[in-house]
Amino acid sequence: MVAEMKMNVPGPRISRARFSHIYLTLRSRICLLDYPPGQRLREEDLAAEFHTSRTPVRRVLARLEDEGLLRSVHGVGTIVTDIHIDELQQVYQLRVEIAELIGKLHPVHPGREEMDVYKKLLSRCEALMEKPDAREFARLNMEFFHLLMRLTGNEPLKAISERLYYQTNRIWLKTASELAQYDDVLLNEISVFQREMTDIVAAIECGDLHVVGHIRRAHIAMSFARLYAAAHPPEEAAGKDIV
Amino acid sequence: MVAEMKMNVPGPRISRARFSHIYLTLRSRICLLDYPPGQRLREEDLAAEFHTSRTPVRRVLARLEDEGLLRSVHGVGTIVTDIHIDELQQVYQLRVEIAELIGKLHPVHPGREEMDVYKKLLSRCEALMEKPDAREFARLNMEFFHLLMRLTGNEPLKAISERLYYQTNRIWLKTASELAQYDDVLLNEISVFQREMTDIVAAIECGDLHVVGHIRRAHIAMSFARLYAAAHPPEEAAGKDIV
DNA sequence: GCCCATGCTGTTGTATACAACAGGCCATTC
DNA sequence: GAATGGCCTGTTGTATACAACAGCATGGGC
Structure with a gap:
């Protein structure tokens, strides 16, 4: 009121x-x-x-x-500002830890119409598999993030998570646009994202929001690992050298 | 260059x-x-x-x-802004969780001269026990906080911790100044703070920064509990009603 | 006597002119 | 021909005048 x-x-x-x-x-x-x-x-x-x-x-x-x-x-x-994955390592480490707090602090179980939004995002993700588009993928990722934030009622947590998310979320688009195997990488990323969304929706429907945090944590960590690997080719000649 | x-x-x-x-x-x-x-x-x-x-x-x-x-x-x-402990509950919950990350993310072990600063704060705390002063206590608390922040090299974590700390640290001075048993509460709070500092310094000297996070977490949670209890007298008539 | 409207005062929000500054261009000089 | 100095342009930072707004007092009407 x-x-x-x-x-x-x-x-x-x-x-x-x-x-x-x-x-x-x-x-x-x-x-x-x-x-x-x-x-x-x-x-x-x-x-x-x-x-x-x-x-x-x-x-x-x-x-x-x-x-x-x-x-x-x-x-x-x-x-x-320019961004490089090396400088974002600390932010990612923090995001990994904080991701678990969603669903732990003041968990809010979504209603039916909110679940419909999840389903809608999932179907958009499927459509994206057919017709990959980096920009639409980025948008989808952002909308999904904001939807996840509704799982907690802890306002400061929301604010901090959002701040950290927007400090890092450009790096994917930037890395992807510089990469040679653009389409392959994009398709793979969409596929991974689809699995994440599917898992998280399943966890929500089970009513276990803690699991959502764990899934999210795992995916953030893996996302960083993929980006880091792309920027630091494993010793031998890789597909394309950045820098 | x-x-x-x-x-x-x-x-x-x-x-x-x-x-x-x-x-x-x-x-x-x-x-x-x-x-x-x-x-x-x-x-x-x-x-x-x-x-x-x-x-x-x-x-x-x-x-x-x-x-x-x-x-x-x-x-x-x-x-x-005015503040009330009820509205700060979410911030405290978040601070409790984040406190553990100090000493976990990019731990930085202090050098000799930094340990001397801890010792100096401890002696100031002892002096405070003799001659209690709320304002000096608040200052000491702030300086100790900033010293603790040097235990991590994770800059975003520092920034967020600082933000949350300054959102809550007024509430103690405000509550205390409204309380009847002013001196007793102050002395008790200084005593608790002294124990926290002693424990944390011991943990640092053992080289276990994870323990520092646990101690800190416990004290933040207890501090909130004391403030909450002071604002919500346990049913029966308490020393003084706020509001 | 009470109530409402209206103007007055003090404050933050906005627009804009000006100062400080960095970088590039060009002329001048060695 | 190359280097260097000063100017010139464009930009952000600052100061300030003005607009928008809320609260209060005051006066007139009923």
Whole structure:
């Protein structure tokens, strides 16, 4: 009820809504590589696009910089940060540990209509197997993540998990786009993802949210291992050398 | 050499240093209750105090608002958030889980001079037993926390732990200041803290940083339990009712 | 006497002009 | 011809004027 009372506040609402809109839009563009690493963003361009001035835009950019997605340099520009799997190892290690807390802290069992959303994502994933598309895969991954976050009622946990997720989720698209065996890798990744979703949905239907955490943990760890292996070819000549 | 060239960059350095200074100062004031919950901060006053304009101050306030320490309301003011133990339960639950990760992820064993700092804090704690002082206790607690953070090399873990710590660490000072048996509670709390520090120092000297995490976890959980009990008297009439 | 409307005051949010800064271009010089 | 110095452009950081907003007091109407 307290939350609903806040909905009545009209003044700050439009301000916060605009901030949220710009923030989510830019974050999405960064994570889908619409703004690839190294891209320079001009504050005035963004201000014009969102029909506002630089001031609100700078608020958003400052937050994205806090989260490690941007870097503003005086006199140069605001640049999308580059990422490398080596620098993300710590984030992945933390994500692995925290993944288990979903389903452990304040577990929330989804209702029927929420399960339908899972089913819908699963069918979209099957369709993706027929017609692979990296961007759609990335979107699916993000939507699935946000759905998983609804399994816990612990708000700080949600916020932290989301922050860490968005610090790492670009790396897959970036690595994939640099790889030679693009289609093979993509198809394999989709297949793995499909299995993860299937397993997690099964675990939820069993009512055991702890298991969801374990599955998730395993998949995050394996995902990192695959990315790490792709960036560090095992001694002998690999398919393609990055760097 | 490349790193040293960046040391010559004067421009952004002073900007970031100023931001950091204002941020740390305000956060400290909030957490030491120099700015008690409900206090209204005027952006112009802060700007004058730090010899700058509202713009940089607003950057800091925005971040403190993100972290839940402030709340800006258009047309009203920027207000220090009020806190209640019930609303912090989720944060505490998360802190309990995350505490164990210190010493587990990328453990860093302190050197001799760092151990001396621990010893120095311990002696300050002993002195505090003789002459209890809530504010000095809070400071000691904060310094000890920051020292503990040096036990891990995982930077994201540090950042998250710090964020969660500062979301909760005011509640003790606030609860204590509202309590009747002020001195007794304070002395007991110092005593408990002294035991925690002693145990943790012993664990570090044994070289087992995992144990440090377990000790820390136990103490955070117990600290929450004591605060919760103080706010929710066990049915029958207690010493004093809050609310 | 009470109630409502309206203006007043003080605050945060926004827009914008200006300062500080980095990088590249070009002319000048050795 | 190459190197170096200064200028020039474009960008982010800062300061400040103005708009939007909430709360309160005050006065008029009933």
